[in-house]
Amino acid sequence: MGADVVKLADIVGYRLDMARCAALRSLHRLLDDTTFRPADTTALLLIKERPGCDQTMLGRALAGNRSVGMKVATRLEARGLLTRGEGRNRRSKGLYIMPEGETVLAELLDCHDEAEARIAAALAPGEREQLLTLLGKIEQAVLDEEAGLTGSTAAQTAIQEAGVPEPT
Numbered sequence: 001m002g003a004d005v006v007k008l009a010d011i012v013g014y015r016l017d018m019a020r021c022a023a024l025r026s027l028h029r030l031l032d033d034t035t036f037r038p039a040d041t042t043a044l045l046l047i048k049e050r051p052g053c054d055q056t057m058l059g060r061a062l063a064g065n066r067s068v069g070m071k072v073a074t075r076l077e078a079r080g081l082l083t084r085g086e087g088r089n090r091r092s093k094g095l096y097i098m099p100e101g102e103t104v105l106a107e108l109l110d111c112h113d114e115a116e117a118r119i120a121a122a123l124a125p126g127e128r129e130q131l132l133t134l135l136g137k138i139e140q141a142v143l144d145e146e147a148g149l150t151g152s153t154a155a156q157t158a159i160q161e162a163g164v165p166e167p168t
Contacts, residue, residue, distance in 0.1 A: 016138070026118055030111040041108040043072045044101050047082055052094030054087050076101065 008014050027038055039062050046061045047053060059069030073095055076082045081101030084093040097105070120128050 012138075016135075023115065023119055027112065027115040030115055031108075034108070034111075036104070036108055038112075039072055040076060041105065041112055043069075043076060044081065044097060044105040044108065047095045048097045048102065048105060051096050052085070052087065054092040054094060056092070058095065 024038060031037070042062055043058055046058060050057070055069035055073055056066045057069070058073060059065045059067065062068050062072060073082065073084070077084065079100075081098055081104055083096050083098055085096050087094040123131065
């Protein structure tokens with residue numbers, strides 16, 4: 001781009017951010033009648049799919065760090081939606097979803113499904129899968145860059161630990 005005239009609409013990162021913001025606004029409108037946040041759904045779903053995961057793994061899945069995972073876990077534990085138990089070692093506690101957490105998660109996933117349907121309605125058949133593939137490629141490229149390696153197994157391990165599904 002350099003000295004050329006730059007248009008915001010031509011900057012991939014900007015467009016990704018605007019699309020993400022639009023999707024989150026749609027989801028927040030659906031969650032307005034609840035006291036939950038999109039991150040709560042992510043946390044409960046990860047903990048359900050990976051019983052015993054720790055706060056570090058949760059923080060990574062929320063695009064943050066252990067501190068982010070701890071705050072979300074503490075908030076959900078205070079509401080009786082998850083519990084802490086035996087972890088992978090003596091220094092960490094595993095996170096486990098409670099029955100009430102499963103009930104709340106089902107309700108939150110209904111909101112997410114509706115938000116997803118709204119997004120998908122704007123796409124032609126096959127474009128959703130194509131978009132997910134392209135987003136996966138971008139995510140992987142950034143993780144590889146952060147790891148300092150192209151095709152980094154460390155980056156792939158981080159993705160798997162965070163519970164991010166493989167790009168299709």
